[in-house]
Amino acid sequence: MAAQDPDVHITYDDQQKINKFARCNARHGDIKEELKLKENDLQNLQDAEDDIISALDGEEKVPFMIGEVFMMKTQDEAQEAIGAQREALQEEISTLNTRASELQDTMTQLKADLYGKFGNNINLEPEED
Template sequence: SECSGCKSIFQKLCRSHSEIQVNVRNEVLILIFFLQAAEDVNVTFEDQQKINKFARNTSRITELKEEIEVKKKQLQNLEDACDDIMMLDDGDSLLIPYQIGDVFISHSQEETQEMLEEAKKSLQEEIEALESRVESIQRVLSDLKVQLYAKFGNNINLEAEDS
């Protein structure tokens, strides 16, 4: 049964509610509050801000990790292309099509190899920058976990759900 006194999921928690779901974009992050009968849990505005920040950063980490995986696949494709070009005979004077935007432009084997190496280097730098951002956000999440667990103890679950 739902308590009519609840105006906002974080402003007032009623004993009749056993969990709170926070919808962050298209993903649902579940923050579970186990309310004990003898204990009154008071969530301040500052606590709400920390919980919201935790949810936003958790969602952002998920997005960044997905972006990293896409870029790693692109990097692997570039490495495969480099390997294929190296297997060609040096005597072959083939022009190799290289995609730039929506068009393919033919280049010599050497030029294509150089372009692929440059693209690999650029992609590797992007991956490293994204991984650095993930590490930075993980430090923020760790700090928030310490603060929230210090206040709420076992009444809050901030661990990621395995899906």
């Protein structure tokens, strides 16, 4: 079997598959990091909304950050703005999850192809930190 041959030759197509796997793997890692940040932002929005509900009466104004500026908003306005931000974040998270899944499927197929040809002569597993 050629997969066990230490002198396995890499064709141009094989190299393209290896390169594609590397690009997909790098992008997948980037997406996972971005997902962590977005999920943290989503949790922060939930915490802010909980704090607004529990700490204030309905007429008291609260500082609300828009970009780099704080604006005073009523509790209802702040909750609406937080709700809109939450929805946008959830859409972004959904899109990122879809993209991560697509990349994972591509990498799984490339792994199968490459391990099928090269066996133990290639390592496509992520390094442990």
